[in-house]
Amino acid sequence: MNIYRVRPLANGMLARYRENLRKSIYRVLVSGSRGKTGLVLDIYDILYNRLGESGVKVLGKVTGDRPRFRYDGEEWVIDRGDKPKNPMLDWENGGIIAEFPADIYVFENQSIRKYTNGVIHRIFRPNIEIIPNIRLEHAELGETLEEMAHTFASQFYDLEYVIYAETIRENFEATYPILEEYAIKYGVELRVVDVPEGQLDILGIERVYIVQELLDIMGMEPLSMAEFNHIVHHIMARLRPRYSPWGFKYIDIAKVNDPSSTRMVYNYLKRNYSGPIYIFAYFRGDRADRTRFFIPFFEDIFRDTRVEKVFLAGRYYRKVKEVLGGKAVEFYDLEPEDMLREVASNDGLLVFMVNGVHHEVDMVRELVETGPVPAGEEVRSAEASREESGEPL
Amino acid sequence: MEHVLALDILVLMVGFVVGYLYYIKYRTAVGGVIATPFLVIYVVKEPAIILSTGLAISLAVVALEIVHDRYLIYGRRAFYVAAFISMIVFLSTYNWVGTQISSAFTSLIGGIIAYNMHKEIVSNGDYLRPVLVWMAEFLTVMLIAFIIYLMAGVITI
Structure with a gap:
């Protein structure tokens, strides 16, 4: 098993971090409340399978209970040392970007507070952000759905695209106008994923349509049947x-x-x-x-x-x-x-x-x-x- | 002396109420909970302190933006940076301002406010709003405190 040990960023690492970030084509940040980890891993799998042989480097990083990332077909476990629940966002994310150059970075947004959400955006500089949903979870991101939408949307300033996929109608109605307001303010293209009515009760099914939307933004072919099945298999296995x-x-x-x-x-x-x-x-x-x-x-x-x-x-x-x-x-x-x-x-x-x-x-x-x-x-x-x-x- | 202490505590209370109302209205806590009312207490008695604190806030906010961008430092480490800059600026301008206040805490106030301002800037991606909200809150507390001290005879025009 590959282990990546998080450590302080030395000067050379900071320079490499900046260089690798500048050279990357897509930096996709997956934010929101639910389904981030699975979505990042599915995006990585599909992009790596499509582009890996052509030399395009893809890196997909997830956090949660088992922080890890996939790069060049290999899985790396992130070792945060003595304080695994209290990671240094700069050391972890900056360090991985510095040491693993990639054309496409897909990162799970690990922040649970407004401030660290802003910090992640400044470290990662995403040009595409995916928000699968906005649900009441961490009060420090917002006490209400509207507040949470403000928290996410206030970071749109550096983005080119946002993909939003909330499937619960009342959550969508409470949050979409706010996301739209900020998208217009910052000139971001806000794409709303349309999940067919008959599939709405399958938790996580929006993931398929999010990936379709992302492939479209990247100018790639839509999902093949095998790729579609790959994602659906992951969704159903959890249920x-x-x-x-x-x-x-x-x-x-x-x-x-x-x-x-x-x-x-x-x-x-x-x-x-x-x-x-x-x-x-x-x-x-x-x-x-x-x-x-x-x-x-x-x-x-x-x-x-x-x-x-x-x-x-x-x-x-x-x-x-x-x-x-x-x-x-x-x-x-x-x-x-x-x-x-x-x-x-x-x-x-x-x-x-x-x-x-x-x-x-x-x-x-x-x-x-x-x-x-x-x-x-x-x-x-x-x-x-x-x-x-x-x-x- | 006890009379002035009671007035200072009254101003602190006013500062908390005003800070609370501003937080409810704008959902930003730029000055932190205690820094703004404490600054008001010192400034009403020695207006020149606003010069060194204002300079400390400005320099610390700019420094935090640079340090955050250059070295990715955030959170508690950023607070230490702000606190150090604030103390250095205060010490450097101590004689120039000619303050008589001997509390070391005064030198930290600029750093606390700057760090909270930095947090709001990063959280909301907006530079102007946190500054304007803090200035409005500061001026509101300042005006009320001025009236309180004036009516009590602690200061004169």
Whole structure:
């Protein structure tokens, strides 16, 4: 495995960064709320397969749980050192651009604040920005959809093209006029992706049409059937529940951590799965904004007869518990194994939701994936796990 | 002395309220939370301080633009740059301005405001708006503070 270690930018690296950025033809920044990682990787795969042999260099970089990039057909894992959750945007992005010259750079926008969003634009100098959607997620990018649209649109000043693909009508109506206003102000061509009505309920399907639009901007042939299938395969793979050795199906949609997208996946699952649904929802203490955004979603879950129980874990979820009424179960009141046995005995579907990045979620996920612990082996309870991590109970 | 301290705290409170209202209205916090009202407290008593602080803000904002563009530095590291420039400018102009205020914090105010201005410029891609909003906020607090100190007899015309 190739490993790229992030380090401070020495003077020579800064010069190479500037040179490589200047020589590149396209710098595509993928921003917005959902589906950035998959989109970057699909764009990279398609461009590399089309152009790699002709000597055109393409680099696709993603962040999230597993920061990495693909270059010249190889995958590189990004090693951020001791503070993987708190990266230096300049060292990481500037360093990769400096050391990997490319004709086309496709980067995932890793910022979750207005300021760092501006910093990323200044470092990367994109000429094309793709915004797959705008959903309420990080309050520091905006408390409302309109504010988030302002945050993204205020960085249009250096761009030539923006591709926008929001498929939720109310989100589109709230955000599009703002994006259009800034696009006119800065002379940017704003292209809106048109997803056919019949496909709107497939989360992420807009990715196909975004790539079509990007290829059109780059003056390339439309997607072939094989390329189309490649993208659709990636989209559908994420929506397929897996079997647990406990004897039930489960799906982890905690990475989809905005309520609008979660609702779309949830509705898709309801249509394609007939049994009772159990939800494991984890609320992070440092993501109180996200918890707040999810309250209306759980109000609907309370009324949804398909949902048997919602297991609540994490911190500061009192309001969610209130709106869920009798469906709410405190995860800390039972052993994890009891929760899983109950789902299995009712042939339920267990859905991980809201937050996926926490050691307690990892612990439950591991338990679901590995199955019951053989008799005699130690079983760690959720409380024991918390005590080990030093978190207050 | 206690009388003046109470007035200073009153001006701080006024500064917070005005800052809050400006933030709600314009969604920018150019001066930060405390820097603008503190600057007002010092300037009302020694108007010449506005010269060194104004110069510190201007130079630090320009320096941050250059440093950010040249070395990609941002965030906390950018704040240190702004703070150093502000302190150096303040020290360099200390005798020229002829200030009697001995608080070291005064030398930092320009840096704090410059860093917040830099954040707003980068966040919104707009140079003019943050400057204008901050000037309006500063003048509003200044006017109210001036009236408060004048009525209390701390300053005279």
